Amino acid sequence: MYKTIFTVSVLTLALAACGGNGSNKQDEETQLNNQQGSLSISGEAKYGATLNAIVSDPDGLSNSENIKYQWKRDSINIAGANSKSYQIQKEDINTLVSVSVNYVDDKGFNASLNTVQTTKVLLVNLPGLVTLQGSAKQGQMLEANLSDDNNGLDESSVSLVWYADSKIIPNKDSKIIKLERDQVGKKVSVEVSYVDGHGYYETLVSDETAAVEKIDNSQGVLSVTDDAGNNPSWKVGTSLQANISDLNQVLAEVDYYWYRNDDLxxxxxxxxYTILAADIDKKISVKAEYVDADGYSESVFYQSSQNVSSDPSEPNPQNYPVGDKLIGNNPIDRVEAISEESFEHGGWNAGTINGNYNPGHDASIPKQFRFTQFQNPDSFKAETNVTRLGDYSAKLYWQHGDPGKWNDDPNKIDNVDRKAxxxxxxxxTITSTFWHGFSVYFPSDEIQLKDGENPLFFQLHGAPDSGEPGRQPPLALTxxxxxxxxxxxxxxxxxxxxxxGEGRDKFQIPVNLAEYQDRWVDFVIQVRANPFEEKGFIKIWIDGKQMADRTNIQIGYNDDKGLYPSWGWYFTGTINVNRDTDGTMYLDEIxxxxxxxASYYDVAPGYFSLIKE
Structure with missing residues (x-):
C-alpha cells in the first residue's frame, strides 16, 4: 500500500523588473531589492483528497486573488484545474501532481513559481459495477454487464455465479444465461468475481431482477401416427400412437381418451390404441388432457378423416376362420399341449386334489390339471346338452346368497368360496411365449350382470416363491x-x-355383451411374458377375429416358475361376491x-380330434 503524505515543494523563481528606464546601477539595486517568493502544496496525495497551493512572497501579496494557478499531472496541464485548491481525481491515481503559479507582487515584480511533483498518488481500489440486461421472463436471455473504469478490467479473470432467490443456479457460469422454467417466480441476480487492472480482487453482486415471469402458453398439438411414426393405415390391426407437440413441454402424466365415433x-x-374389428366403418379420435410444464391446462383433440376399413393389415392382425362346430371336421396335426381337456372323458383329473368339494373328479382320467377350486358340490358337472364339440363340456356353477357357507369358516368368504x-x-419359464385356447358359453338367463360387476372367467396366475403372498393375476379376463x-x-x-406387484394396467375389448351370450364363443390368447422389460405382448382373438394387440408391455412376475392358466368363475371383490344371482358358464376345448x-391353430377351439384317449 502507498502511504498518505504531505508534499512540500522547492521554489524556482524568475523575476522581471517593473518600472522606469533607470541606469544600470539603479537596475541592479532594484533587482537586489526584489525578494524571492515561495510555493508549496498541502494535503495528502491520495484519491479524493484536496490539495492546496500555498504562496508567500516577502515583497507582499495583497492582491492574492489575482494569482493564476495551473495544476499538472505528470508535468502536463490538467484542463480546468486553475484554482488554489485541487481535488485528486481517479485519473491522478498512480501519477505525480504539481502546481505552478503566476502573479505580480506588491513591489510590481512578476513571479512564476513551480512546485516539485508530489510522490505518486496512492493506488486505491475503486469498486466496479455489474448490472443485468434483458427481460426477466422464461426463455429470455439475461446478460451480466461488468465494468471497472477506475481500475481497469482483466476479462480473463472474471468468474460468475448466478442466483435465483439467493440460491445458486447450477451449471450457469457464463455472462449470458437463458432463464429456465426453474427460475419462474424467482428473482435472479449474479455475483461476479475478478481481478482488476491494478491487481485488486473484487466481488460484486448485481441488483435482483423482478420475479421471472413464466412463458406464454403455446397451444399443444395432437397428432396420430402408426407405431413406426408414419401416417397410419386406418385398418383393423393398425397400432395407433398419439403424439403431443407442445412448446411448453409435457412432463407430467397425460390422460388419453379414445373415441369410436362419439362413443368413449x-x-x-x-x-x-390398436384398431379392432368393432371399429370398422367408424372414425377413431383421441383427446389428451394434461397440465404442461409451465402450469397451463391443455385439452387437445385429434379426429381421423377416414373410417376404419375392414381390410386388416398384414401380418398383424390376422383373422382366422372359426373351427367347425360339426363332428367330422378334419383334425390338424398339432404341437403337443402342456394342458389339454375337451372333457370327453366325462370328468376331470388333477395332480393335486384338495378342498372340500371335487365334483366330477375321476382318478382314471389323465391328469390334465394342476388343481381345482370349487365353491360347492355342484360347482362342476359334465354337461351333455350344451357342448362346443363332442359329447361333453364342463358346466361351472357358483351360488350366491351365502357363498361362504361351503368351505372352512362359514363366517368368512375365503378364496375358494369365490370360485368354480x-x-x-x-x-x-417366466419369459415364455405361449398360446391358450378355450371356448365358453354364457347363458343369458344364468349369468346376469349389473353395473360394476366384473367376474373373471380366465386368468394367467403367478406361482409365488416361498414366503411371497398370493398376488393379483398377471392377466385377468373379465x-x-x-x-x-x-x-x-x-x-x-x-x-x-x-x-x-410393481404395476398394473388394463384395457377394454368393446363388444355388445348380449351378442356373446347364449352361444359358444371361442377365445385364443397369445402372450409373451416379460416382467423385466417392455418387450411382452397380449394378443386376443374372439371367434377368429383379432380383438386386441397390446405390445411393448411388461407382464408377469419374477418367480422360479412360469405363469399358469385358470378357467372358470372367480367372483373377486365385494361387489361381485355379494351379487344377488348365481353364475353359470360352460367351458370346452381347453x-x-x-x-x-406354435400357431393359432394349435390351440383354436373347433379343431380337436374327437378320438378319445
Missing amino acids: IFENNQST MLHGRNAK MQTDGFYVGYGWDSRKFNTSTS RHVEADD
Missing part, C-alpha cells in the same frame, strides 16, 4: 355390461410382499401350447 372407448387411458375354477400347468376387459400386471423384483413353431 373405456379403459384405454394410454397413448396407444380349474387350474392348468405352469409355463416353462366381463362387464359393456364388454370384455383385460387387466395385466408385472413385478421384476425377485422377492416382494406386495399383492399388486388347450395350452408353448413352442417356437
